[in-house]
Amino acid sequence: MQVQRSLSDKLFLVLKGIAMGLANKIPGVSGGVVAFVAGFYEEFIHSFKRINKTAFKFLITGRFKSLYRYINGTFLFLLILGMVISFFSVSKILDFLLARYEIQVWACFFGMIIGSIYYINKDFQGNWSKTSKTALIIGTLLGIGISFFDPATENSNLLFVFLCGIISVSGMTLPGLSGSFIMMLMGNYVLLLVDSVNSLYDTIAELVTGDFSFVNNPSRIHLLKVLFFFTLGSLTGLVTFSNLLSYLIKHYKKITYASILGFIIGSLGVVWPWKHKVFLKVGDNFVLDRNGNQIVATYKRYLPEFTIDTLWAVFYIIIGVLIVLSLEWYGNRTTKK
Numbered sequence: 001m002q003v004q005r006s007l008s009d010k011l012f013l014v015l016k017g018i019a020m021g022l023a024n025k026i027p028g029v030s031g032g033v034v035a036f037v038a039g040f041y042e043e044f045i046h047s048f049k050r051i052n053k054t055a056f057k058f059l060i061t062g063r064f065k066s067l068y069r070y071i072n073g074t075f076l077f078l079l080i081l082g083m084v085i086s087f088f089s090v091s092k093i094l095d096f097l098l099a100r101y102e103i104q105v106w107a108c109f110f111g112m113i114i115g116s117i118y119y120i121n122k123d124f125q126g127n128w129s130k131t132s133k134t135a136l137i138i139g140t141l142l143g144i145g146i147s148f149f150d151p152a153t154e155n156s157n158l159l160f161v162f163l164c165g166i167i168s169v170s171g172m173t174l175p176g177l178s179g180s181f182i183m184m185l186m187g188n189y190v191l192l193l194v195d196s197v198n199s200l201y202d203t204i205a206e207l208v209t210g211d212f213s214f215v216n217n218p219s220r221i222h223l224l225k226v227l228f229f230f231t232l233g234s235l236t237g238l239v240t241f242s243n244l245l246s247y248l249i250k251h252y253k254k255i256t257y258a259s260i261l262g263f264i265i266g267s268l269g270v271v272w273p274w275k276h277k278v279f280l281k282v283g284d285n286f287v288l289d290r291n292g293n294q295i296v297a298t299y300k301r302y303l304p305e306f307t308i309d310t311l312w313a314v315f316y317i318i319i320g321v322l323i324v325l326s327l328e329w330y331g332n333r334t335t336k337k
Helices: 007-025 031-037 041-049 053-060 064-070 073-100 102-122 130-147 158-168 179-185 189-208 218-251 253-269 308-335
Strands: 275-279 296-301
Touching: 007 031, 007 073, 007 179, 031 041, 031 102, 031 253, 041 073, 041 218, 053 064, 064 073, 073 102, 102 253, 102 308, 130 179, 130 253, 158 179, 158 189, 158 218, 179 189, 189 218, 218 253
Parallel strands: none
Antiparallel strands: 275 296
């Protein structure tokens, strides 16, 4: 299954991994959309599907080269490398932009999702069966319904964290279903995607300087355990969902793609640019994360007035659409090679 790639293709694959990492971090945005539109979604699914008994046999018998070729190792390594780079560097830039240019950033993502809807709809070429239409409607209703759920409270129980990992990976494997937004609904967005990641970053920084004092810090050790179980759950979910989706794409491709399109349409409600944050409260007090910041519980959407700021937001929506169209162009170009 190993695919020959040029140096530029490998570089672009790392950039795609960075884009997937960014998308997965933003509540309401799905990294799977990036994979879908950039033209490597099916390769992504089939590569993770190969992490199975055969791969495990290669591993325990020391046949590492065979394992690497079998699981499409170059593809997975470069893609995951991009995601790791995103988590520890580029995502911080995105945090900065969201803090200062929130509407513009959401508008860009909104445009990217509109572009994704256009891209996926082209695959049907006007040939919509009743079953596909039904799958589209169900997917859309589920996507919209999820966006209006009330979030749960934070739960650091390791078994629940493992379950969160399994569910969160849906944002990578199922375009339109945001894993980070589901984490927000499950109450563990800050714990799993902010606090635990920051604790790992701090621990690595301390280890580099020879500082091992974190071993005497119960809070840090607990967060590292949380991150470990979350990662383990994510890997479990990734392999499980990949096998399921690979089967569905092989046997029910049109219905599966119609459902994915529905999820993506439904996610427009989550990334609607014009909204106010509603912070989590217990009684009359706001709930704070470990850094003293208020936790976002949900968003209250509103219709914008006709102003210069609104026109700028529309401009960024157009930019988002153009980004997706450029990804589509590159994906088609790569596929034809």
